[in-house]
Amino acid sequence: MALDNADIAAVLSRIAVFSELAGENPFKARAFSSVARAIEKHPERVEDLAAQGRLREIHGVGKSIEEVVADLLVTGRSGLLEDLMGRFPAGIQDLLSVSGMGPKRVKAVHENLGVSTIGELEYACRENRLVALDGFGEKTQANILKAIEFRKRSQDSRLFSDALSIGEDLVALAVKSGHFRHVQIAGSLRRGKSSFKDIDILAILAPGTGTDGARDFLASLSDPDGIIGAGDTKVSIHRMGLQVDFRMVSAGSHASALQHFTGSREHNTLLRSRAKARGLKMNEYGIFRDDGTDIACPDEEAVYRAVGLGWIPPELREADGEMEAAEAGTLPVLVEAGDLRGMVHVHTDWSDGTRSVEEMARECRKRGFSWMCLSDHSRTASYAGGLDAERLVEQAEEVKALNRKLSPFRIFHGVESDILADGSLDYPDGVLDGLDFVIGSIHSKLTMGKEEATKRLLSAIANPRLTVLGHASGRLLLAREGYPFDEAAVLDALEAHGTVLEHNCNPHRLDPDWSLLRRAARRGIPISIDPDAHDPEGLDDMRFGLTMARKAWCTPERIFNCMEVEEADAYFRKRREAFGTS
């Protein structure tokens, strides 16, 4: 029974959810869900750890959870989970996804009204039956109904690009209002993520400003009927269908509030435990000693320093080893925009791009890049105007001429070759041998099973002419899952063949996910941050990929396109020499 870490984590999370529903000790549920998170992120296969008797090495795994995992690995099932789930009708956990419905209320509507689906809950609200329950009233019922309706009409999440544009727009409006001294994006939008359910914005009140006016102003930014709550320090609204939480604090709490509202929750929990162990209390207003006096924190550096840590970049605040690294002084110096030299994976009007090679090259140069990897589509991608072998040769001539014209800027000539169903590339070897590099991507037959997809990827990676593996998972965020594949086998192959792994920065893709990127980078597989641009605006998507690379703990040394042009040239030459065509 092969189970990967995600499968095991999913079972433990369900145990946590159903334990809460069953009204068990809430700390028990927390124990299961924190181990679920740890397993999901764990670099080693839990199945291997179990085989070596090393499960207890995972923080939070004790006797009981070890047994649950062992049970799961042997039988593929969990007796504990089945017992818990047996007490409730199927699908009841959906009720928890309605904002305002937590375990207690789900339990109450289920036990007293027989409600077990969102549809039944909506009906019960309309029949005015919730008000009869203890602890429920008119307003609670109305709010639950509103939350159900919101859930029905809104897409649950937004892309990075959408969330950022809504957030930046709100920051600009709030700054302009004059109510605030500073307005700043916090939360997961500051930490970086591939999709967003809400955004957090920190607003520091201007001197002498009253909270009433500030609160009313922020509430006025809401969609019609979109105010979720508005108090003295917190205003929550829906803006363009996305939940936005504003937090207002005075200037003295700026640094603590920024740290607090940036999160993640798990990171903050660890940080506050740490503070507590040092006799300090930490909250969004400051850091306090036992006697109530506070430690002055002019900036986030001071906040971390107060608990004996160096400053941790927001992207790393996921409770995944950053605290230990900060304590040991081994935090990585993360890649920055200024470290990037090459723009890899650029399309032009030779295939489905909108601009000429020269225009795209000049746009790259304008953005401070010194080289570009031109990669139009290959012949099988006829829907995208893919190039046949003759056109590819013509394009090579144009690239040669442009390289003379634009020197010292350098265009490397390659192609984004479809990886065909059997894993082969889209041209005969002789054609590929004339190129500087080849990006291989899967664009067709996306519904393969795990075994078939893995075989297809492995066969492409084993081809020495493949330089870069493009958008490896095939996912489209909020739209398409991507095909399943054996991650460990693919990473092994990339490592063995010295193949570059692309991180595709298109906000619809952000592929592969930063968590996989981190595992790849940890093995020393070079990562290329690629815009997959079809026009100049597409080049600016690099900012999203850069954030993901930072979340993956990447230093410039890990990033392929941080190489200088001479190094990149030498790299491509060496790759080609390996199969004797330089």
Added chain:
DNA sequence: GCCGTTTTCGGCCCGACTGTTTTCAGTCG
């Protein structure tokens, strides 16, 4: 259920907001 610069038992981060309540429970982040 887990764990130990406070500990093998007693805690487990901390606060805002809302609504149903006269002092707090539930939910959320």
